[in-house]
Amino acid sequence: MNIIDNLLRDGDNLYDQWNLTDIPFAESAEKLDRLAQVFTGREAELSQVVNLLRSRDAKSILVYGWIGIGKTAFVRLLLEGLKRSLGDRVLTARIKLEANTDLSTAALIALARQMPNDEWAQYQLNCMGLRSSLPLRSRKTTAGADMGFKATVEESTVAPEAPQFPTLSFEDLLDRALQKHERVIIAIDDLDKQDPARARQLLLNAQGLLKGRAWFLLTGHP
Numbered sequence: 001m002n003i004i005d006n007l008l009r010d011g012d013n014l015y016d017q018w019n020l021t022d023i024p025f026a027e028s029a030e031k032l033d034r035l036a037q038v039f040t041g042r043e044a045e046l047s048q049v050v051n052l053l054r055s056r057d058a059k060s061i062l063v064y065g066w067i068g069i070g071k072t073a074f075v076r077l078l079l080e081g082l083k084r085s086l087g088d089r090v091l092t093a094r095i096k097l098e099a100n101t102d103l104s105t106a107a108l109i110a111l112a113r114q115m116p117n118d119e120w121a122q123y124q125l126n127c128m129g130l131r132s133s134l135p136l137r138s139r140k141t142t143a144g145a146d147m148g149f150k151a152t153v154e155e156s157t158v159a160p161e162a163p164q165f166p167t168l169s170f171e172d173l174l175d176r177a178l179q180k181h182e183r184v185i186i187a188i189d190d191l192d193k194q195d196p197a198r199a200r201q202l203l204l205n206a207q208g209l210l211k212g213r214a215w216f217l218l219t220g221h222p
């Protein structure tokens with residue numbers, strides 16, 4: 001047996017002890033599929049946010065810290081935990097803020113993606129050139145009287161249209177979501193990847209949104 005075999009075998013034994021198959025640390029918490037398995041600490045911060053969430057009034061919470069400190073991991077673990085414990089009482093959504101997107105468009109997309117059975121939401125995603133979870137169909141019905149009654153329905157799938165501004169507002173969609181869920185919590189991650197002046201402007205433009213009926217979790221760095 002050569003040295004490589006030995007090293008691999010020792011590695012396997014070590015990983016088996018921890019119930020792992022490979023290195024659990026990804027560069028970003030974004031891609032980590034077993035976050036709960038490796039997540040440690042942050043009890044005080046988690047308890048702070050969970051206590052805030054008991055309030056009836058929606059709040060916006062800024063998760064603040066240097067890049068790599070664990071903001072994405074924190075937000076993900078929190079949202080996954082809330083969803084697991086509260087089920088349909090809560091709707092949780094998370095989106096990475098892309099350049100050239102304002103907060104309300106990001107929030108609208110995040111929310112729509114979590115409403116796969118809502119035709120409005122899926123239509124909106126489609127109109128924005130984003131993939132909806134429902135195939136959108138157009139229907140053509142022809143009916144006629146010809147020795148009795150004859151009707152045919154032709155159905156075809158509609159291709160996504162070119163991106164355009166939302167025609168459905170975030171508020172419209174939030175109304176629909178709040179009919180089914182007590183709380184809507186939207187995490188907008190990567191605000192910290194914007195330059196500080198732009199991040200400030202985005203927050204200023206989103207004052208109304210952030211003081212509305214949805215909870216927001218935003219991440220930012222000093």
Ligand SMILES: Nc1ncnc2c1ncn2[C@@H]1O[C@H](COP(=O)(O)OP(=O)(O)O)[C@@H](O)[C@H]1O
Nearest residue numbers: 026028029038039040067068069070071072073
């Ligand atoms: N509480 C934690 N316990 C274990 N690993 C963590 C924890 N927080 C973050 N990490 C790991 O550290 C790395 C960076 O975390 P991330 O959340 O992406 O940082 P940020 O979003 O602040 O840039 C990831 O690999 C993540 O899995």
Ligand SMILES: [Mg+2]
Nearest residue numbers: 071072189190
């Ligand atoms: Mg991050």
